[in-house]
Amino acid sequence: MNKEILLACRDASLGYEGKAIWEHLDFQVCRGDYICIVGENGSGKSTLLKSLLGLLPPLSGRIERGGSLSGGAIGYLPQQTRAQKDFPATVTEVVRSGFLGAGGHRLLYTPEQKARALMNMGKLGILELKDRCYRELSGGQQQRVLLARALCAAGELLILDEPVTGLDPAAAQDLYRTLAYLNKTEGIAIVMVTHDIENALRYADFILHAGQQQHFFGTVEAYLHSSMGRRFGGAGA
Numbered sequence: 290m291n292k293e294i295l296l297a298c299r300d301a302s303l304g305y306e307g308k309a310i311w312e313h314l315d316f317q318v319c320r321g322d323y324i325c326i327v328g329e330n331g332s333g334k335s336t337l338l339k340s341l342l343g344l345l346p347p348l349s350g351r352i353e354r355g356g357s358l359s360g361g362a363i364g365y366l367p368q369q370t371r372a373q374k375d376f377p378a379t380v381t382e383v384v385r386s387g388f389l390g391a392g393g394h395r396l397l398y399t400p401e402q403k404a405r406a407l408m409n410m411g412k413l414g415i416l417e418l419k420d421r422c423y424r425e426l427s428g429g430q431q432q433r434v435l436l437a438r439a440l441c442a443a444g445e446l447l448i449l450d451e452p453v454t455g456l457d458p459a460a461a462q463d464l465y466r467t468l469a470y471l472n473k474t475e476g477i478a479i480v481m482v483t484h485d486i487e488n489a490l491r492y493a494d495f496i497l498h499a500g501q502q503q504h505f506f507g508t509v510e511a512y513l514h515s516s517m518g519r520r521f522g523g524a525g526a
């Protein structure tokens with residue numbers, strides 16, 4: 290049975306002011322996929338995320354959203370800035386704010402949204418933190434809160450920009466295990482930009498490698514047999 294396509298790039302050129310960073314990009318994200326986007330600094334990973342999120346229109350070609358994503362709902366976990374780390378709100382408020390893009394209004398969430406926020410906090414193992422102030426949490430706990438928030442925004446696809454940056458190795462592994470649970474048990478598709486090639490090869494189904502001259506998209510196994518994968522991923526494999 291064919292898996293439902295959530296997002297697809299069709300012969301897309303992506304970049305700024307007529308200058309393409311990506312050319313002829315073809316790949317798709319299906320329900321339940323786990324895709325890691327890797328590549329050197331400046332190779333275009335953030336440009337691709339902006340394009341997938343609909344913030345940067347393609348220079349040519351198309352980016353298509355399938356089924357349930359057509360309404361615009363994508364859960365996004367950006368790289369954390371210092372200002373975000375100091376956000377003066379409770380965990381519950383931060384998680385519920387994931388609904389704001391879907392027409393929610395601060396303090397006026399529906400009973401169903403409140404219940405879903407609690408459920409997502411449960412999935413992320415942070416229910417006991419629900420009344421704590423967000424800025425007093427550890428980096429790993431904050432990432433879980435932001436993941437629960439992203440799940441409120443969209444339950445089918447999470448787009449993550451370097452989610453383990455700044456976490457210690459134990460907290461990073463905790464986060465990877467949580468993402469694997471959300472992916473395998475809950476069927477949530479994961480698209481992650483990462484410099485952690487070792488864990489990308491360990492957890493992902495597919496690798497999208499942004500190169501200066503060319504790019505690669507395929508299974509982890511095909512990547513490890515490709516020239517790009519042998520050069521970039523060999524050390525971590």
Ligand SMILES: Nc1ncnc2c1ncn2[C@@H]1O[C@H](COP(=O)(O)OP(=O)(O)OP(=O)(O)O)[C@@H](O)[C@H]1O
Binds near residue numbers: 328329330334337499
């Ligand atoms: N707003 C912009 N306008 C014009 N060029 C940009 C803009 N943002 C990024 N670029 C250029 O696009 C190229 C790709 O940048 P991008 O940030 O997508 O790379 P990256 O792979 O995410 O890098 P890193 O690993 O360092 O985060 C770079 O040459 C960058 O200078």
